[in-house]
Amino acid sequence: MEAKKNLDIYLSQYLLFNNMDSSETSIMADAENISKQLTAQVGSTVDIYDRKGQKLSSNSAPIAALDDSEDLERAIKGEISYTTNFIGNKVVVSLSYPIKESGIGIVRYYKDYTELYDYNQRFKRIISLFATIIFVMIFVTSYIFSRQITKPIMKLTEASEEVAKGNFDVDIDIALTDEIGHLSSRFKMMVRKIREQIDIIKQDRDKLEEMQKQNKSFFDNVTHELKTPLTTISGYAQAIEDLGIKDDEFTRKGLASIINESNRLNNMVIELIELSKASSKKFSYDFTDVNMSELIRETCEEMTIKGKKYNISITCHVQGNIYLQGDRGRLKEVLINLIDNSIKYGDVNSTVHVLCYREQNDVVITVKDQGTGIPEESIEKVFDPFYRVSQKVSRELGSSGLGLTIVKEIVERHHGQIEIISRWNQGTEVILRFGSVVS
Numbered sequence: 001m002e003a004k005k006n007l008d009i010y011l012s013q014y015l016l017f018n019n020m021d022s023s024e025t026s027i028m029a030d031a032e033n034i035s036k037q038l039t040a041q042v043g044s045t046v047d048i049y050d051r052k053g054q055k056l057s058s059n060s061a062p063i064a065a066l067d068d069s070e071d072l073e074r075a076i077k078g079e080i081s082y083t084t085n086f087i088g089n090k091v092v093v094s095l096s097y098p099i100k101e102s103g104i105g106i107v108r109y110y111k112d113y114t115e116l117y118d119y120n121q122r123f124k125r126i127i128s129l130f131a132t133i134i135f136v137m138i139f140v141t142s143y144i145f146s147r148q149i150t151k152p153i154m155k156l157t158e159a160s161e162e163v164a165k166g167n168f169d170v171d172i173d174i175a176l177t178d179e180i181g182h183l184s185s186r187f188k189m190m191v192r193k194i195r196e197q198i199d200i201i202k203q204d205r206d207k208l209e210e211m212q213k214q215n216k217s218f219f220d221n222v223t224h225e226l227k228t229p230l231t232t233i234s235g236y237a238q239a240i241e242d243l244g245i246k247d248d249e250f251t252r253k254g255l256a257s258i259i260n261e262s263n264r265l266n267n268m269v270i271e272l273i274e275l276s277k278a279s280s281k282k283f284s285y286d287f288t289d290v291n292m293s294e295l296i297r298e299t300c301e302e303m304t305i306k307g308k309k310y311n312i313s314i315t316c317h318v319q320g321n322i323y324l325q326g327d328r329g330r331l332k333e334v335l336i337n338l339i340d341n342s343i344k345y346g347d348v349n350s351t352v353h354v355l356c357y358r359e360q361n362d363v364v365i366t367v368k369d370q371g372t373g374i375p376e377e378s379i380e381k382v383f384d385p386f387y388r389v390s391q392k393v394s395r396e397l398g399s400s401g402l403g404l405t406i407v408k409e410i411v412e413r414h415h416g417q418i419e420i421i422s423r424w425n426q427g428t429e430v431i432l433r434f435g436s437v438v439s
Contacts, residue, residue, distance in 0.1 A: 316354050373425055
């Protein structure tokens, strides 16, 4: 519409400068000059037509095919119209409109926009290229970003499927610090906790199985150990009943066996009760500050009487005033058992050495005999119920094989440790180590 305004201005100026009125006669008569003048002013071809569409100027359209374009037909009807014409590699716009509202003629203007159109097309192609490049970059970036998100999620999914199958040995390597990384670390923590719990369950299962085996072995041993004295008692009692009181020697022998086996059976029952108490978590211990120096000296003096029976002396080397948190009665039971074993299995005319001393923050108690000793393969087994290194010696001395089992239970309830060092024919040393020292 800017071109129409300029043409109207130039036309009005032309008529004014040439003292012409704006009648159809004036314009029609001077159409050629008006066409040339307007063409020179606007720099593009301008033609003048009459109201019926007959060309009055001699200018030629840039392209012959433009003579029949639609804009001229619409101008004849009194409309302002333009047509964009694509002919070959040319782009030409033709503008047609009636002169004044009375329609005294038609001005037709041609403008070659080929260069501008080509520039616009190149610009559009560049924009399209840039848009394509940006789209490709966005697509590649989105793909990489989505892979960064989906890959760890896929790893977590695969790991969760493995966990669902019962395989907890999964390793997830996701080095991210965002929510996915946080989820991954929590997932690994969950799997580790589950694995730890399963390991604990397996350990508990193994311990339960071992405990069941030990219980079976224990009751088998109890049955066997109780059967032996009961058989002896029953046999001699039946024989005495059958024989009457005729054979005084046999009667005395039978009664002695009945008494000895009854006492052994009684001692065994007492030791079983003590073992049950020592191993029971419900059995309460009366923990106080125990003067171990005093307790050891006292126990050694009491056991000296039994040692004299086999001409075995007991020496006591104790540091002064060593205190320990513990149950005095149970600790004395431990000392009696250990010293009693040293007397039972020590050589005649030998010495049992009892020591107690501090070693850094620990209280160490040792009981050492000069006896036959324990074979290396039997050291770990001596804590098993009813186990005896020498069946013959233990039976002669009335041992049931429960003493060290009770000792170990009591020591562990005091959070202590027990160790046995022994060599065959070189004696045995039992070492107790307690950590609860009282200053």
